[in-house]
Amino acid sequence: MRLLRPSWTGLLRGWHHQHHRRLLLTTSRGSNGEREEQQHSQWSSPGSRSEQLLYAAFWAGGLTLGYHWLTDKKNHVLLEGQKVASEEELEATARLWHVTNRKELPTYRADEVEQHNCAEKRIWVTYGLGVYDVTDFAENHPGGDKILMAAGSAIDPFWAIYQQHNTLEVLELLEGFRIGNLEGLVVTNVDDELGSPWSQEPQRHALLKPASKRPFNAEPPIGLLAEQFYTPNELFYVRNHLPVPVINPEDYELEIEGGAKDKTLTLEGIKALPKHSVTAAIMCGGNRRSEMTQVMAVKELSWRAGAVYYAKWSGARLCDVLRERGVQPDDTEHGIVESADLEPHFPPIGSIDATHIGAGSPGQMSSWPTR
Numbered sequence: 001m002r003l004l005r006p007s008w009t010g011l012l013r014g015w016h017h018q019h020h021r022r023l024l025l026t027t028s029r030g031s032n033g034e035r036e037e038q039q040h041s042q043w044s045s046p047g048s049r050s051e052q053l054l055y056a057a058f059w060a061g062g063l064t065l066g067y068h069w070l071t072d073k074k075n076h077v078l079l080e081g082q083k084v085a086s087e088e089e090l091e092a093t094a095r096l097w098h099v100t101n102r103k104e105l106p107t108y109r110a111d112e113v114e115q116h117n118c119a120e121k122r123i124w125v126t127y128g129l130g131v132y133d134v135t136d137f138a139e140n141h142p143g144g145d146k147i148l149m150a151a152g153s154a155i156d157p158f159w160a161i162y163q164q165h166n167t168l169e170v171l172e173l174l175e176g177f178r179i180g181n182l183e184g185l186v187v188t189n190v191d192d193e194l195g196s197p198w199s200q201e202p203q204r205h206a207l208l209k210p211a212s213k214r215p216f217n218a219e220p221p222i223g224l225l226a227e228q229f230y231t232p233n234e235l236f237y238v239r240n241h242l243p244v245p246v247i248n249p250e251d252y253e254l255e256i257e258g259g260a261k262d263k264t265l266t267l268e269g270i271k272a273l274p275k276h277s278v279t280a281a282i283m284c285g286g287n288r289r290s291e292m293t294q295v296m297a298v299k300e301l302s303w304r305a306g307a308v309y310y311a312k313w314s315g316a317r318l319c320d321v322l323r324e325r326g327v328q329p330d331d332t333e334h335g336i337v338e339s340a341d342l343e344p345h346f347p348p349i350g351s352i353d354a355t356h357i358g359a360g361s362p363g364q365m366s367s368w369p370t371r
Contacts, residue, residue: 098128117152219306
């Protein structure tokens with residue numbers, strides 16, 4: 001039986017020399033049958049390739065165990081000396097990412113972001129100061145194609161409604177798509193200065209998608225219209241031809257002219273008339289015009305499918321208003337309604353032609369949405 005006792009010195013020399021040496025011990029039986037062990041002072045020739053690999057494995061295993069032992073010891077000391085942040089603290093930090101300017105990323109203007117509003121041009125969105133390219137994520141969005149409602153614009157108003165986005169997992173995912181910073185300073189346009197006809201435009205809901213900004217015409221995302229039976233007032237589509245007139249309710253007057261008896265009603269006077277309610281849908285005549293332009297060029301605003309809303313309207317009937325002027329139920333007259341935003345150089349834009357506006361047309365109402 002042959003036993004091998006590896007020599008550390010021989011092993012180390014083996015890395016630098018061609019031959020290894022090992023000590024040979026032989027065991028034999030004596031004449032009396034007893035076991036005898038004799039040591040010969042002779043070093044063997046190099047061992048096999050498998051033995052060399054075995055020695056190397058012993059060394060590697062020892063070094064690995066030593067490394068892990070020291071590393072675990074060090075990490076244990078560090079964990080004892082510092083507090084591990086909780087998930088709530090990490091989430092609170094993540095909520096500040098979108099309002100933090102990342103200097104290593106480029107800065108984009110809002111009009112540059114607006115150009116990236118479809119997959120062909122890449123889908124960009126903004127959140128706070130961050131600009132994000134979510135093209136590759138859009139198909140996997142849990143909410144389906146609703147993410148396209150914010151294409152080229154801000155997701156802030158959507159996330160204000162859908163609070164489930166404000167989690168650490170989602171915030172980390174969004175920040176991974178960040179490509180830049182949104183230019184924070186907005187240069188004041190000359191037209192916004194005091195005295196401009198556009199200087200007192202009302203504030204609109206952030207979800208409205210403008211078909212034009214001056215005059216302001218816009219529609220809500222089509223996906224939101226089906227979420228409620230009645231369209232929320234702030235999500236009504238907006239149709240204007242001119243700047244929105246500034247009207248003080250206390251000074252408002254409705255002038256009814258024509259014939260022998262003119263009449264002026266205040267807003268309170270109109271509200272004092274019998275109140276009626278009608279539930280109806282109202283749609284712009286140009287709704288879905290953007291689809292027509294795909295076939296041939298069409299003038300006017302390129303509306304998508306959101307220029308429609310459904311509401312419950314309450315107010316005075318037109319026949320009751322006209323009765324205040326003296327119009328009788330069997331009278332037949334032609335009327336034109338002029339709005340407060342009348343352009344003096346053009347025909348009345350807010351006009352309604354009616355051949356029968358007497359008491360026999362109760363559907364005409366001077367009203368406002370109540371739902």
